[in-house]
Amino acid sequence: MNNKFIVANFKSYKTQIEAEEWLNEIKNFQVPQGKEVIVCPPFTLLSFFKEFIGKNNLSIKLGSQDISPFQEGAYTGEVSGRQIKEFADYVLIGHSERRLNFNEKDEMLDKKVKEALKNNLVPIFLVQGQENIIPEGVKIIAYEPIFAIGSGTPDSPENADTVSGFFKEKNNLEVLYGGSVNSQNVNLFTSKNNISGVLVGGSSLDAREFIEIINHA
Numbered sequence: 001m002n003n004k005f006i007v008a009n010f011k012s013y014k015t016q017i018e019a020e021e022w023l024n025e026i027k028n029f030q031v032p033q034g035k036e037v038i039v040c041p042p043f044t045l046l047s048f049f050k051e052f053i054g055k056n057n058l059s060i061k062l063g064s065q066d067i068s069p070f071q072e073g074a075y076t077g078e079v080s081g082r083q084i085k086e087f088a089d090y091v092l093i094g095h096s097e098r099r100l101n102f103n104e105k106d107e108m109l110d111k112k113v114k115e116a117l118k119n120n121l122v123p124i125f126l127v128q129g130q131e132n133i134i135p136e137g138v139k140i141i142a143y144e145p146i147f148a149i150g151s152g153t154p155d156s157p158e159n160a161d162t163v164s165g166f167f168k169e170k171n172n173l174e175v176l177y178g179g180s181v182n183s184q185n186v187n188l189f190t191s192k193n194n195i196s197g198v199l200v201g202g203s204s205l206d207a208r209e210f211i212e213i214i215n216h217a
């Protein structure tokens, strides 16, 4: 059986002190066999996470929440794939918050995926529904309907399974579900045939709740 993915998306939350508290709460927790835990903190915390994970020998992988569509160069404010690869193995691309607030369109997302792949980063490509285009080379996607994000109202596990099945069949992808996942509902999603894991925003910010999510996934 393939690993189940449990991905934490911290968004623009946590300072270093807050991250350290979170890590201290999780450091004695053993990730169960068959589960792949990936944490995506803000760029400012990637280095700190990497050092802490190394020192404490934690089985947590790191991801970034974004990537520059360009190679290194004169792109003020951007973080390139080569820079991210020093710290992380995964990268989130195409989150609806970026599509909406930063006007990221298919063409740009395609460039970001190319930069990720060039630098041996695994893109986790986010889609909001069946209409989304998946760039070439993507192997893992996360289905996150907009109404479900941060709302406390997740999609129904049945519908999430149907959408995941659509992408699995069409593009041969691993599909995660995201949107108001917590320790109480996670298993309703991960027990579905077509769902390979979850992407967790708000509920990942509390380390104890995140541990429960991992345990119940």
Ligand code: PGA
Residues within 6 Å of the ligand: 009, 144, 148, 149, 150, 151, 178, 179, 180, 181, 199, 200, 201, 202, 203
């Ligand atoms: P949420 O966010 O778990 O807070 O709904 C999920 C996401 O946006 O990745």
